[in-house]
Amino acid sequence: MALITTKAATATTATSISSSAGLPSGSVLQVKHMWQDNQFAYAVTSSGNDFLDTGEFTTKGANSTFSIVVTLNHGVGDELNNMDSHDTHLYCMRSAAGTHVYVGASSALIRTTGNAPAAGKFYSTDVPFSPSRGLSPAYGNNLDTYHRCMTTYDSPSLAAGATNRYRVRMFNQSTAYINRSRGSTQCGGTSGIMVMEIAT
Amino acid sequence: MWWYFWNYGYGDSNMNDKISKFIPALEALNLTDWKYQGPDPTNEAEFLAGFYKITGVDDSGGAIYTNDASKFGVTWAQIKAEMDKL
Numbered sequence: 001m002a003l004i005t006t007k008a009a010t011a012t013t014a015t016s017i018s019s020s021a022g023l024p025s026g027s028v029l030q031v032k033h034m035w036q037d038n039q040f041a042y043a044v045t046s047s048g049n050d051f052l053d054t055g056e057f058t059t060k061g062a063n064s065t066f067s068i069v070v071t072l073n074h075g076v077g078d079e080l081n082n083m084d085s086h087d088t089h090l091y092c093m094r095s096a097a098g099t100h101v102y103v104g105a106s107s108a109l110i111r112t113t114g115n116a117p118a119a120g121k122f123y124s125t126d127v128p129f130s131p132s133r134g135l136s137p138a139y140g141n142n143l144d145t146y147h148r149c150m151t152t153y154d155s156p157s158l159a160a161g162a163t164n165r166y167r168v169r170m171f172n173q174s175t176a177y178i179n180r181s182r183g184s185t186q187c188g189g190t191s192g193i194m195v196m197e198i199a200t
Numbered sequence: 201m202w203w204y205f206w207n208y209g210y211g212d213s214n215m216n217d218k219i220s221k222f223i224p225a226l227e228a229l230n231l232t233d234w235k236y237q238g239p240d241p242t243n244e245a246e247f248l249a250g251f252y253k254i255t256g257v258d259d260s261g262g263a264i265y266t267n268d269a270s271k272f273g274v275t276w277a278q279i280k281a282e283m284d285k286l
Binding site (some may be wrong): 041045048090100143182183 | 254
């Protein structure tokens with residue numbers, strides 16, 4: 001009987017913790033995660049392409065900070081000696097309270113190739129690195145991939161119970177490859193976005 | 201070691217056989233505003249399942265895609281013909 005009483009007490013405590021009220025600053029209120037193993041090839045497009053997305057979720061606390069971690073896998077755009085015209089631009093977008101805002105951005109990244117907006121990028125390249133370019137055969141460009149990473153904090157001053165959402169958006173100047181290499185879908189990786197809501 | 205490279209080359213000597221011509225064929229046809237999801241197709245059914253074309257833009261500036269083949273602007277026969285040229 002004592003064992004049953006202990007379990008009941010534990011359950012009560014857990015119920016209490018599920019409410020964000022009264023938790024100290026720094027407490028993790030919830031975690032949203034999307035793991036993406038689908039493979040994509042994107043042509044040049046006039047609009048942004050989203051391939052990582054938490055989906056809409058409801059905030060647990062008022063004025064929370066959101067810790068965002070992104071890792072994404074992509075192929076090399078070509079095997080040319082001059083990889084100009086293969087720019088790629090990456091953004092992380094928050095959609096909440098009827099507005100869309102890029103977060104975690106570097107103000108230095110202002111290129112607009114591939115129809116990219118000038119501001120808001122967390123990654124941008126002109127002439128992407130391409131390890132075996134100019135070689136024949138250029139196996140590395142066709143069959144290997146990279147991972148790009150980003151972490152940031154976002155404090156959008158949302159009320160508890162508000163709808164929030166984060167996604168990763170790409171603009172590309174040439175065909176872009178997510179979770180796969182250019183030459184083969186037998187080579188690639190996986191991507192993910194994790195968002196932690198933290199009490200302030 | 202010469203016999204190794206003579207027989208095997210660098211890495212996988214059959215690697216060219218693994219490199220798909222599907223994406224290069226799409227590029228050669230100068231198509232834009234599409235995405236392809238999944239392993240590169242080897243037949244029409246796989247192509248129809250994985251190909252998407254942009255039909256609009258949402259209020260955040262994100263692409264809106266359709267998997268409706270009548271909107272693709274290209275057929276598997278055209279892509280296959282281009283692949284056979286490469």
